[in-house]
Amino acid sequence: MMKIDIAHILPDIKSLPPFPEVTQKVIATLDDPEVGIQELVEIVQYDPNLTANILKMSNSAYFGFPREVHSLNQALLYLGTQNLFKIIIASGATRLYGRCCNGYILDQGELWRHSVSTAVMASVISRWLGVPDGALLFTAALLHDIGKLVLDYYVHDAFTEIMALVKEGNYAFQEAERAVIGIDHAAVGGEIARQWNFPDKIRLAIAYHHLESPEALKNDLALLVYLADLLVIILGANLGVDGLAYRGHPWVMKHFGLRVRHLEQLLALFWPEMQKAQEFFNLDFRV
Amino acid sequence: MQITVGVADMQVTNNPQAVLVTHSLGSCMGVAVYDPQVRVGGILHYMLPEASLDGNKSTEKPLMFADTGIPLLFKECYRYGAVKSRMIVKIAGGSQIMDSGCFFNIGKRNYAALRKIFLRNNVLIKNEDIGGFSPRTLYLQISTGKVWVKITGEGEKLL
Numbered sequence: 001m002m003k004i005d006i007a008h009i010l011p012d013i014k015s016l017p018p019f020p021e022v023t024q025k026v027i028a029t030l031d032d033p034e035v036g037i038q039e040l041v042e043i044v045q046y047d048p049n050l051t052a053n054i055l056k057m058s059n060s061a062y063f064g065f066p067r068e069v070h071s072l073n074q075a076l077l078y079l080g081t082q083n084l085f086k087i088i089i090a091s092g093a094t095r096l097y098g099r100c101c102n103g104y105i106l107d108q109g110e111l112w113r114h115s116v117s118t119a120v121m122a123s124v125i126s127r128w129l130g131v132p133d134g135a136l137l138f139t140a141a142l143l144h145d146i147g148k149l150v151l152d153y154y155v156h157d158a159f160t161e162i163m164a165l166v167k168e169g170n171y172a173f174q175e176a177e178r179a180v181i182g183i184d185h186a187a188v189g190g191e192i193a194r195q196w197n198f199p200d201k202i203r204l205a206i207a208y209h210h211l212e213s214p215e216a217l218k219n220d221l222a223l224l225v226y227l228a229d230l231l232v233i234i235l236g237a238n239l240g241v242d243g244l245a246y247r248g249h250p251w252v253m254k255h256f257g258l259r260v261r262h263l264e265q266l267l268a269l270f271w272p273e274m275q276k277a278q279e280f281f282n283l284d285f286r287v
Numbered sequence: 288m289q290i291t292v293g294v295a296d297m298q299v300t301n302n303p304q305a306v307l308v309t310h311s312l313g314s315c316m317g318v319a320v321y322d323p324q325v326r327v328g329g330i331l332h333y334m335l336p337e338a339s340l341d342g343n344k345s346t347e348k349p350l351m352f353a354d355t356g357i358p359l360l361f362k363e364c365y366r367y368g369a370v371k372s373r374m375i376v377k378i379a380g381g382s383q384i385m386d387s388g389c390f391f392n393i394g395k396r397n398y399a400a401l402r403k404i405f406l407r408n409n410v411l412i413k414n415e416d417i418g419g420f421s422p423r424t425l426y427l428q429i430s431t432g433k434v435w436v437k438i439t440g441e442g443e444k445l446l
Contacts, residue, residue, distance in 0.1 A: 105439055163440070172385055230384065233313070233384060235311070235313050235314060236311045236315060239422045241440040243421040244314075244382045245384075247384065247386070248384050248386035248388070248390055248391035250388040260389075260390060260391070261340065263391065264335050267335060267393070268334070268335060271295060271348075272348075
């Protein structure tokens, strides 16, 4: 197969269903500490689907508010800025993730389920470690595999060669993507983030989520997304043909001071959280 | 009629129409047991080796762990008239990521926990499909006791 580079896939990125304008606006402000709830309200209030999603999520077990939320104002009061960010971004992302990925052999909705699982796991890990469980991490985790949407066609065509390297050559899946196609899904995801003007922190966490760059080791957001993704992969739900063919890097454990037993505790905490997060799969797809 | 066994869950039945199925076995283990004489079968899908990991979870979610889940699976089969000496045991799961330092080997630990419990209780494993990088789906047909696994991108394999 002829190897390709980033320039080659730019037209493919352009042909992706774009994020709704509201979501793009909100993501661009994620890293801006000045943005307050009032500005978010102004963005949200004219979008009936988004409003419906906010009410739905406010009443879901995931956020677990003690009483039923009936109005947008009430919801915003309970949720706070970070959670509001999460709902708006998740609503926008559902449409993007709506399709199948035949190259990776993912049925419709499976990449979305994996993405939400990773975001939920990232929250569990950050709370366990006592680091902020904010919308920045949630978004980076939710969008970490966005590059698969584009690379899917190329993986489909290079399937036999990639699988031979994984099965017989001891290549991790993204290493095989690079060896055969010339680029991997993390790098493609980073480019999508660039094209869509995501904040740099999110772009880098997506691009580094398999820790292929030495820069990744200094990037806490990338390390958290990597660990969340890896733990979800270990569990085995909603995986494609790449399955568990990814590398565990021991120094991530050292970096966060973790042992195998801690990973097991995180998995035990994750599962009930995931049951509460089911409402993410009932978000309205229309925009 | 398919009956789905969730994660940290089990199902036991003697309904001859039933096929038990459990999806997405990564590091988790699927344990399929069957007594051909009374045609009772069950599947357990557990996540982690030992309930001592978390005192609360073991009582709340005994099916999450090998050491609390496996006895429950056998006991539930006995309620339907199954007898331990006749029961056929087949297992699948315990996949692993690529891990040079054994820091992430939950699949292996899940398998080891099961071996330990079975050894202590004189239970033999008739057949197994363990390890590797692929997640599996495990099936048990109650009318025949047939057990098989499906692997994404590879197709089905009889156990």
